[in-house]
Amino acid sequence: MMNTIWILIQFFIGYNLVLPIVLHVLYQLFSRGHGISHNVKEYDYAIIVTAYEQTELLPAVVNSLLRLTYSNYTIYIVADKCDISNLKFADERVVLLRPAETLASNTRSHLYAIDHFKRQHEIVTIIDSDNLVDPEYLNQLNIYFDQGYEAVQGVRRAKSFETNIAAMDAARDLYYHYFDGEVLFGLGSSATLAGSGMAFTTELYLACFRTHDMEGAGFDKVLQAKIVLNNKRIAFAKNAIVYDEKTADTSQLVNQRSRWINTWFKYLKFGFSILGKGILKGNWNQVLFGIILLRPPLFLFILLSLCCFLVNLLLGSITSVIWFLAFVAFVLSFYTALQHGKADRKIYSALRNIPTFMYFQVLSLLKIRNANKRSVATKHVVSPVVNHHPNQNI
Numbered sequence: 001m002m003n004t005i006w007i008l009i010q011f012f013i014g015y016n017l018v019l020p021i022v023l024h025v026l027y028q029l030f031s032r033g034h035g036i037s038h039n040v041k042e043y044d045y046a047i048i049v050t051a052y053e054q055t056e057l058l059p060a061v062v063n064s065l066l067r068l069t070y071s072n073y074t075i076y077i078v079a080d081k082c083d084i085s086n087l088k089f090a091d092e093r094v095v096l097l098r099p100a101e102t103l104a105s106n107t108r109s110h111l112y113a114i115d116h117f118k119r120q121h122e123i124v125t126i127i128d129s130d131n132l133v134d135p136e137y138l139n140q141l142n143i144y145f146d147q148g149y150e151a152v153q154g155v156r157r158a159k160s161f162e163t164n165i166a167a168m169d170a171a172r173d174l175y176y177h178y179f180d181g182e183v184l185f186g187l188g189s190s191a192t193l194a195g196s197g198m199a200f201t202t203e204l205y206l207a208c209f210r211t212h213d214m215e216g217a218g219f220d221k222v223l224q225a226k227i228v229l230n231n232k233r234i235a236f237a238k239n240a241i242v243y244d245e246k247t248a249d250t251s252q253l254v255n256q257r258s259r260w261i262n263t264w265f266k267y268l269k270f271g272f273s274i275l276g277k278g279i280l281k282g283n284w285n286q287v288l289f290g291i292i293l294l295r296p297p298l299f300l301f302i303l304l305s306l307c308c309f310l311v312n313l314l315l316g317s318i319t320s321v322i323w324f325l326a327f328v329a330f331v332l333s334f335y336t337a338l339q340h341g342k343a344d345r346k347i348y349s350a351l352r353n354i355p356t357f358m359y360f361q362v363l364s365l366l367k368i369r370n371a372n373k374r375s376v377a378t379k380h381v382v383s384p385v386v387n388h389h390p391n392q393n394i
Contacts, residue, residue, distance in 0.1 A: 016305070018330070020330065024333055055129075061133075069139060081103075105219075131197070140237050153236055156196065174338055274293060305323065
């Protein structure tokens with residue numbers, strides 16, 4: 001009995017190492033093409049920019065939004081618990097909102113903006129206060145809305161790689177962009193949501209959150225679960241690019257990751273419910289998406305797998321060879337994602353710091369109990385460089 005339990009434990013940990021390369025092979029063999037629409041309708045967008053306590057980066061994000069090669073949009077800035085005395089925007093497309101009471105919630109900020117719309121916009125897109133956007137961002141989103149999708153996730157690309165931590169953070173993003181975005185969507189499932197650089201029909205967003213009040217991190221986890229449980233797919237727009245401020249130092253990393261890990265444990269239930277419903281209904285979108293949601297954070301399943309490998313090695317078990325091959329498969333899949341994303345050489349150079357990066361994530365794991373009490377947002381500094389041309393695609 002104990003031997004059977006041990007084998008099952010190893011299977012449910014180890015399959016996470018092999019799953020990415022399996023999905024990659026299936027994607028190469030069976031990817032469903034998504035044709036480019038012609039004569040795409042120019043949808044009416046509300047661009048919601050949420051800020052909490054910090055306003056230093058808002059002028060930069062607004063300037064990038066005003067350079068969009070698109071005409072039918074309005075920018076709504078929700079400056080929650082912010083001093084806006086120095087914020088001045090002359091363009092009539094920019095609406096600055098300062099709630100009288102602290103909202104301390106992404107969804108409350110989004111709903112606050114929707115309640116103050118100048119007109120009834122068809123689509124809302126969510127942008128963080130530290131983001132910059134590619135000029136073609138809305139045009140690329142439009143392609144998928146024109147095909148009938150009601151939810152679309154774009155790509156969050158790093159602004160810069162000035163520290164090893166930022167470069168490692170960018171490497172992680174490339175991995176998730178490829179496997180949780182492009183590959184999942186290409187195989188007929190849904191892309192996972194990333195917190196910003198995403199868009200929804202206003203009707204869909206309101207259906208998900210108008211009667212669902214949320215506090216703390218993880219609104220994107222709840223939103224994606226509601227969408228997929230409702231038998232809808234989230235499209236992945238690989239050329240709708242948002243430039244994101246990556247985590248720059250260890251304190252940011254620990255605080256941010258502790259919130260993220262806390263969120264994974266908190267909303268793990270969605271993986272079971274989506275997978276179960278998908279199996280009962282024979283819904284491939286839900287089955288594959290549910291499997292992905294049940295996967296632990298990257299560092300966690302790697303550490304657990306390493307522990308299993310070492311135990312088998314110490315016991316002299318032939319299973320240690322299987323674990324070694326599983327690690328090889330994972331390394332190949334990670335390298336594939338970096339190659340596909342045309343990773344900057346600084347990212348490859350930073351990979352030697354993987355042990356240190358994982359150490360700080362272990363510290364994050366130890367702090368998840370009070371994760372949401374320390375801060376509701378990651379505090380960033382202005383990045384000095386954007387390493388990619390705004391029109392470069394991945």
